Amino acid sequence: MRINKPLLAFSRLIHVYVSMALLSLMIFFSITGITLNHPQWFAEQEAKVTEAEFIISHDLLSLDSQGRLIDFLVSERYIKGNKLSIEREEEELFISDKGPGRYLSLTVDLTSGEAFVEATDYGYWALLNDLHKGRNSGGFWRFIIDLSAALMILFSLTGFILALAQRRMSKTVSLSIISTLLIVGVYFIWV
Numbered sequence: 001m002r003i004n005k006p007l008l009a010f011s012r013l014i015h016v017y018v019s020m021a022l023l024s025l026m027i028f029f030s031i032t033g034i035t036l037n038h039p040q041w042f043a044e045q046e047a048k049v050t051e052a053e054f055i056i057s058h059d060l061l062s063l064d065s066q067g068r069l070i071d072f073l074v075s076e077r078y079i080k081g082n083k084l085s086i087e088r089e090e091e092e093l094f095i096s097d098k099g100p101g102r103y104l105s106l107t108v109d110l111t112s113g114e115a116f117v118e119a120t121d122y123g124y125w126a127l128l129n130d131l132h133k134g135r136n137s138g139g140f141w142r143f144i145i146d147l148s149a150a151l152m153i154l155f156s157l158t159g160f161i162l163a164l165a166q167r168r169m170s171k172t173v174s175l176s177i178i179s180t181l182l183i184v185g186v187y188f189i190w191v
Helices: 007-038 063-075 124-135 136-163 167-190
Strands: 048-053 084-087 093-098 102-109 116-120
Touching: 007 124, 007 136, 063 084, 136 167
Parallel strands: none
Antiparallel strands: 048 116, 084 093, 093 102, 102 116
């Protein structure tokens, strides 16, 4: 297949620079892809659970002061404030704070101000696996995942254009495309 020289030169330039940008991301997503496929490798690792009790001032417990209460809990490092879920009942307040590789629950008795916090840290591999999936990781990490996906698409398309320009590669490229389509088709038919 004949491809014009400016498109070929542009594809080569983009392919080289995108591959450099993707190097560490591809290694990260490849390693965590393997660890996600084999959770039994980490079954022996136990989560680290820490608990704490403290008293919260009554002026922070009213419904009107909920924002100040959250600010206080974050400033005192009882919660991180990444992905909060808040439930208020008549006598108790429940706050959960999720992050990659960790979970925290906080219960506050609204009459006495007594608070109990339990934080669970599942370890570094859980953190990395959650980042791979984008679970509880926040907007910035979602942007990184989207950017990675866009760069991988660009990298693949420019590589495909470069491969099409190689006469000796045209049969290999055609065979690769046909076999990939067959495998995907068989998967969707039988699964």
